[in-house]
Amino acid sequence: MLTLILFLLPLISGIFLVWNKSAGLAKTTTVLVSLAQLALFIYIGSVFYKDAAALEFSRSWLSDFKVSFHLGLDGLSFLMTGLTVVISGLILLATKDLNYGNISRLLGLILITEAALIGVFAAKDGFLFYFFFELALVPVYLMANLWGGEGISKITLKMFIYTVFGSLFMLVTFVVLYLFAQTSELSELAKVSAILKPGLNNLLFWGFLIAFAIKSPLFPFHGWLPDAYSKSPTPATMLLSGLLSKMGIYGILRILVPLAPAGTAHFSGLVIYFAIVGLIYGSIIAIQQFHIKRLIAYSSFAHMGLMGAAALTLSASGVQGAAFQMVAHGFSAVGLFYVAKIIYDKTGSRSLADLGGMSQKAPKLAVLFLVILLGSVGLPLTNGFVGEFLMLRAVFDFQHILGIVAVSSIILGAVYLLRLYQKTMFGPVTSFTENIEDIGTKELVVLVPIALVIIITGVFPNCLLELSSGFADTLSLIK
C-alpha cells in the first residue's frame, strides 16, 4: 500500500501541475511533493525490514489474462526507488529555478516521469513492468519537444523509434513466456523459464536484451544517445541519464537474467565484450568533445557500458557493483549535467574553447563541480570508486585480459573529465567568463546534497551494498 502511495503522489500532483498554469503554486507544490516523497520513502525504509507485506500492493488488472497491478519492493527495487525519489526531487529543485517557460507544465511532466519510474522499479508483474517502461518515455519525449531547441523533433523521433523498437521485442518475449506460464507474475515467469528448452531460452534472451541494450544504451545500440542527451533541455537530459538509462541495467538484473537464465549463460560473454567495447569507445570519443553536454553524454554512455558488462558477469561483486554504480552514476550524471547548465546560463556557451578561469570567479561552483567530477572519475573516498572497483573486479575475474582493458577506462575517464574541468575552471579568463558571479542558494540546495551523497556513500558504501546483497546472491546462483 505504501508503495502505491509513493507511486500515486507524484502521478496525481504531476497531472495537476500539467493542468495548472500558476508558476508560484507549481513551485510550492513541487517542493512539498518532493519533501513528502522523501519522508514517505524514509518511512518505507523504517518498515522495510520489519513488515515487508505493508509494501506490497496487488489488484487484478486484466482478469481474463491474469495480469495484476502488483507493486512491491525488495532490496534492489528499494534501492532504485530511493534513487528515483531523491534524484527526481533534486531535478525538480534544480528545474523550478531555471528559466523555462510554462514551468508548471514542465515540473508536472517531471513528476509524471518520476511516477512511471517508480512503477518500473516496483513492478512485480511482467506486463506492468513493460507498461511503465514504455510510459516513462512519453513525458520525456514531450519535455524534449516542447522545451528543446531547433531540430529537436528529429532527434527525439529517432530516440522514440529506437526505444520502442526495442521494447516491442520485450513485449513479444513477455507474451511468449506468458503463454507458457499463463500468468505474468515475474516470480512465476522465472520458474517457468527455468524449465524451457535452451533454444527457446536463447530467443528469450535476445528479445529482452535488445530492449535493455537500447534503453541503457549498450554498444552498438547507442545511436540515439549523443544527440538526444546534448540537444534535449537539461531537465530531460538529467532524467534520461540519471534515471531512464538505469531502467536498462535494472531490466538486465531484474528481467533478463532471471527470466532467460540459460540464454544468459550462453550469450552473456558476447554481450560483455560489446559492452566493454562501448566503454572504451565512448571514453575515447568523450576525450575529443568540445561541447560540454556531448562530452558528459559520451561519458555517461561509457559508464553504462561498464555497468552492463558487470551486471552480466553474474558474480556477486559484479551485480553489487552495478547496483551500487547505478546510484553513484545517477547522482554524478545529474550533477554534471546540472553544472553544465549552470555554466551555460552564466556564460552563454557550451563550448570548451570559449571557457576558462571560472574557478577565480565562482569558487563555490568550482569546489562542488570538482567533487561531483571526481565521483564520476572514481577517485577513492567517492562513491564512484566503490562501484567501479567492484565492477572492474568482476570483469577481471570474468576474463583477465578484458579486465585489464576495462581498467584503462578509469584513466581515459580521468583524461576527459579532468580536461573538462581544466578547460572550464582553470586557465585564463575569457570574454565569456569575465563577468560571471558565483552560484547562490538556489544552486547550492541541489549541488551540496549531491556532493554529500557522493562522499558519504563513498566512505560508508555498506549502507547501500547491504540492500542489494540479497539480490546479488540469488543472481549468482543462476550462474
Add this chain to the structure above:
Amino acid sequence: MYPIIALSFTGLLTLFLGLDNPKSKLILPGTVLFLLVGLASNFADWNAPGTYFNNMIEVNNPTIIVGAVILLSALFLVVLSAGQFEDENAHPAEYYALMQFSVVGALIMASFNNLLMLFLGLEILSIALYVLTGSDKRNLRGNEASLKYFLMGSFATGILLFGVAMIYGATGSFEIGAGASLAHAPLPSKVFFYVGIVFTLIGLLFKISGAPFHFWTADVYQGAPTIFTAFMATIVKTAVIFSLYRLLVTGFAYEYEFWVKIILVVIALSLVIGNITAVVQDNFKRILAFSSISQAGFMLMALTGISERTFANLAYYSSSYVLATISALGVLIVVSRNTLKDGRPNENIEVFNGLFKRNPDLAVVLFIAMLSLSGIPLTSGFWSKFFVFTDTIGKGYLWVLILAVVMSAISLYYYLKPVVAAFRSPEAEQPAAEVSALQKLVLYGTALLTVILGVVPGVFRALF
C-alpha cells in the same frame, strides 16, 4: 434488431426534415436524436438472444456490443460534422439520411446469419457510401474517388455474390452454418465450397482494405470529405471485421486450416504495404489510409487466434481503433476548416504546424490518438496490440508476430509525423481554430476514453 428498423424509419424521416428547407437547422439535432434512439433500442435485446426473420439475423450480446460501437461512432461523427455542409450546393438532409441507411447496412452485416443478409447489408452500406464519397460535387478528387470506389466496390461485391452462390451450390443453403455437413467430405466434393469461401473473403477483404485488395483506399480516403473518410475508416471497418468474424469464426470455424492461410497472406501483405507506403506520405488522410490498411492487418491477426477470447479481443481492438481514428480525423476537420490550399481545405501534415502553441488541447488529443494508433502504453492501442499478439502467437505464428513488431516500429515514424509538426513553431502566426462545445465534447471524450481503456482495460473486457 430494433435499431435496424428504427434507423430505416428515421432515415426516411430525415429526408422529410429537409423537404421545405434543405438547410434546416433541425436536421443535425434530429439525426443525433435518431441515433440516440437507435442506441437505446439497441440495448432492448440485451441478455435476450434470439433470431429474427426466419433465422436470417441473429441478435445476442456480442452483436449488440458491435452495434453499440457502430452507433456511437456514427453519433460522434454526426456531431463532428456540424458546420461541414454549409456551401450552397450541399444537401445535408440527404447526407444524414444516407449516413443512417449506411449504419443500417453496417448493423445488418454485424449480425447476419444468412449469406444473403451479408450481401444485402454490404450493399446498403456501400451504395450510401459511394454517394457520400462524391457528395462534395465541385471537388474533382472527390468525384474521382467516388467513381473509383463505386467501380471497384461493385466489382468486389460481384465477386462476393459469386462466392455466395458457390457456397449455396455446394451446401444447398445460405445459412452460415450449413457447410458443417461438408466438414468431413472428400476434397473433390468441396471444391466449390472452398472457391466460394475464397471469393466471399475477397469481397469482404476489399471493403476492409486488406492488401492486395487495397488499391482504392488511399485515393478514396483522400478524395472523400473528411467526415466520410472517418465514416469509412470506422464504421465500415468495424462492420466488415465483425462480418468476417461471424463468417469465419462462428460460421466456418471447422475450415480454420483452410482459410487461415489466406488470412495470413493478407496480414503479411497489409502490414508491409500499409506501413512502408505510409512512411512516404505527406497528406494526413493518405497516411491514415495506409495506416488503415496496416490496422486491417492487425485486426485480422485476431481472427487467426480463433478462441473464446477472439470476440473480446476484436471488440477491444476495433473500439480502440475507432476512438483513435475519430479523434485524429476530428482534429483534422477542426484544424483544416479555415486553411485553404488550391481552393480546398489543406489536409497535408503542415496544417498541424504549431498546433501546440495555438490549440494545446487539440494537440494533446491528436497526440493521444497517434500514440494509440501506434500502440504505446497508457492508450488503448497498447492493449489492443497486446491482445492480437497473444492471439497470433498462441497459434504459433511467430513470423507474423516478428513482422508485426518490426512494422509497428516503422509505423511510429509516420504516426508521429503530425505530432512532430504540432511541436514545430509555425512559419506564420495563425489564429487558433474555433471549436464548438459539442465538438470539444466529442474530441475530449474520445481521447479520454482512449486513455481510460488503456489504464483499466479489465473494466471493458468484462463487458465483452
